[in-house]
Amino acid sequence: MxxxxxxxxxxxxxxxxxxxxxxxxxxxxxxxxxxxxxxxxxxxxxxxxxxxxxxxxxxxxxxxxxxxxxxxxxxxxxxxxxxxxxxxxxxxxxxxxxxxxxxxxxxxxxxxxxxxxxxxxxxxxxxxxxxxxxxxxxxxxxxxxxxxxxxxxxxxxxxxxRGPRPYFEPGSFDSGFGTARELGRLLFTRYLFAFEAASLLLIAAMIGAVILAKRRIR
Amino acid sequence: MDPTVTRVLAEASVKIALFFGVVLTVIAYMTWVERRVSAWIQDRRGPNRVGPFGLLQPLADGIKFLFKEAITPPHVYRPVYLLAPALIFIPALVTFSVVPIGPTMSLFGRRIPLLIADVDNGILIILAFASMGVYGVALAGWSSNNKYSLMGGLRSSAQLISYELAMGIAIVGVLMATGSLRLTDIVTHQITNGWNALWQLPGFLIFVTAAFAETNRLPFDLPEAETELVAGYHTEYSGMRFSMFYMAEYANMITASALATTLYLGGYHVPGLAALGLPENAAAIVQVLAFCLKVAMFLFVFVWVRWTLPRFRYDQLMNLGWKGLLPIALAHVLWVSFLVLGGRA
The missing domain is CATH 1.20.120.1200 (NADH-ubiquinone/plastoquinone oxidoreductase chain 6, subunit NuoJ)
Structure with a gap:
């Protein structure tokens, strides 16, 4: 090493x-x-x-x-x-x-x-x-x-x-996991809290940017 | 090689070559249509000397452009200057690959879908490549090292970003109704449930308006406004490179028309065709022709509007985009979601 x-x-x-x-x-x-x-x-x-x-x-x-x-x-x-x-x-x-x-x-x-x-x-x-x-x-x-x-x-x-494992295992592979449907399902069930929290954060950043930019115009 | 792979590759290559050839021919003849229709609108004759009705004019123009001197001004940034025309042209052509122009046909004992790539995220691919179009114009303006070109590039980027947003939100209405991002699903959904334009008229109008802005056509041609900016982002281009910008504009028009047809006018659907009981391949050919007719109608509207409306002022353009189209698009999405919840789709 x-x-x-x-x-x-x-x-x-x-x-x-x-x-x-x-x-x-x-x-x-x-x-x-x-x-x-x-x-x-x-x-x-x-x-x-x-x-x-x-x-x-x-x-x-x-x-x-x-x-x-x-x-x-x-x-x-x-x-x-x-x-x-x-x-x-x-x-x-x-x-x-x-x-x-x-x-x-x-x-x-x-x-x-x-x-x-x-x-x-x-x-x-x-x-x-x-x-x-x-x-x-x-x-x-x-x-x-x-x-x-x-x-x-x-x-x-x-x-x-690196181990002898292949890059991916065809047996455990689910061909639907990358689609919009699957991702949307995960975002709105399992990761709902993180997803909504992130959206709140983005809104806060957006409002903050507008307020900072417009401070001098008023 | 694996025979399945060879067959798939061969089929895709033939389709790509066909689509490419047809789109390029239509681009060439759109220049003729544009000039003849503008002449008709302005009570002139238009190009009518080369061949019957001036039909060989695009050929003569092409030869002329090829033999013209391609001047590279000494003050440009050469690598980007040479790359920019291609960066505008390529996204317009790539987008066409996910548009279905007809149902499946049976040829040589195989069933062949009449589109190049039936991808799961068709709509997203279209939006992705539409957003790539900004780079060509912005970089052409920057690399020309000329303040008029730079102004044109900046204007076009602001315009494309503003109208892309309204366009994307208008498309959301179609997606909610269909429940799929795949363009073939959107067409089949319209075949069973009626065309989207019939009950999503605001979305349709926003999409078409945004398409005019995305293609830099009048009344949204501020990036090349000749009265203010000489010729905007393509001031420093000449010869074939200059004509690449025009080819890109027409390619964008064709793609936008094909998309408007697919998303809102039922794609290749012909009402009442199933009742006639035609054999499969004959019906497919009729449907492809119907698709071409719908696209041609949109292309005519593009030309018609260009020679009818004057150009917007820059602040009017921004106001229309952000204070007009965007709120309407959002309200439209709300309305469509209520309809979808109520069981319309």
Missing amino acids: VVRLLLGLIFVLVAFAVVRALAPARAALAGIVLGAGAVVLVALNRQAITSVEFWAGLCGFAAILSALLIVIHPNPMVSVLFLIVNLFSVALFYLILNAQFLAAIQVIVYAGAIMVLFLFVVMLLNLKAEEGLRGGGGPQRYGAVVLGGLFAGLMFHALRN
């Missing part, structure tokens, strides 16, 4: 040095190289094109690549676009897991509504392209490297020690 955590730490330190040497001018190149590497990995994995694992791998790759590009890319507007791509790939994950309702809601609420807000804010602030990684940082950078390294080590450890 400890050895693997240390290995992860070394890996992230090397990756950090590589990105720092390449970015920001070669951010796109770094992305393409990472992408090509992942495609090769998926192809080498030799999963059938109809298998769940193949598509889950593809979506995971898209999610990780877009998440990396959000951070690496020097233009904040493009980062917002990659965040949209990222949310979309998460929605695809939901689809693969048979949660169609959740997938559609993820696209409508996050990729559709919330990201428009982000887009507006970035557009109206008129942020210029960042100076690059050299400009920001400070002490939190070292903390990020150490914690990221520990996390990578943990992931590595978990992947090496």
Whole structure:
């Protein structure tokens, strides 16, 4: 366990040095190289094109690549676009897991509504392209490297020690559980209190926002 | 590969190719219809030189657009500038994949439903991709690095968000009556219980109004208001990229018309057809034609309204959306829920 955590730490330190040497001018190149590497990995994995694992791998790759590009890319507007791509790939994950309702809601609420807000804010602030990684940082950078390294080590450890269980068990699988009907039934029976409490919270936030915004107009 | 998978893939590919071809052809001919009808409304002749009645005009226009120089101004942000036209066009076409244009047909010994994807969350898919349409316009405006374009992009985002809300709430009435998010269920429900437009008239009118706003058509074409914003978000575009915006507008019109037909006018339903006792495939063809006729009627209304009404002012647009359509839509939902509780549906 400890050895693997240390290995992860070394890996992230090397990756950090590589990105720092390449970015920001070669951010796109770094992305393409990472992408090509992942495609090769998926192809080498030799999963059938109809298998769940193949598509889950593809979506995971898209999610990780877009998440990396959000951070690496020097233009904040493009980062917002990659965040949209990222949310979309998460929605695809939901689809693969048979949660169609959740997938559609993820696209409508996050990729559709919330990201428009982000887009507006970035557009109206008129942020210029960042100076690059050299400009920001400070002490939190070292903390990020150490914690990221520990996390990578943990992931590595978990992947090496995973049990022989398959990803899902066809016997216990209920094909109706992700539909709007099932979800609605659960929300209005078992989780009724949490659901209504959340709606109350949202109303309170909405009224608060209106009062704060209108305070000076009166 | 597994023979079932191959068969399903082949069937879907054929359907996608057919839908795609038909929709693109209709887009091309809508430009001709628009110009001829506008000429008719304004007592002019319109394009009538290329081919009989000017029918080859869309072809000539297409060739012209392809051979025009596609200028990329030096001040644009290139990657997003090139991506934006596609981002408007794709959601409009994807939405069409869940719309049923007819019942099932028996071909080559197999029963084939006349839609691409009969998904459980059809309505949600439509709303999801409708909300994606904002990005194309907003990003086209931003990446052009031009204040007119940016203003157009901002206006369109505000407009789309405001009217999407009223549209979604109007659709809730249909969902409550049907009890399903699947578009084929909505159509079959209307076949047995009568068209939704007959007893949900406010919802129908709100949906159609919001559809005009969602497609950026007059009287809601503020994002490209030429008297104030040159051409709004597509000021800096030329050649085929410029025509992509127009194709997207017509694709959006077709999709909105198909949705209005499916949700409120009974989809492919022809009253009294079952009494004639036609063979299954003949009946299916008649129903597909009826669907096309209903869509064509909506498309004509789109053109008709464009050349009849003047453009709204921006504050009028916002007032109509938030203080007019939204309260009416909410009251309509309440009314429909009482009717549904009372056993209407």
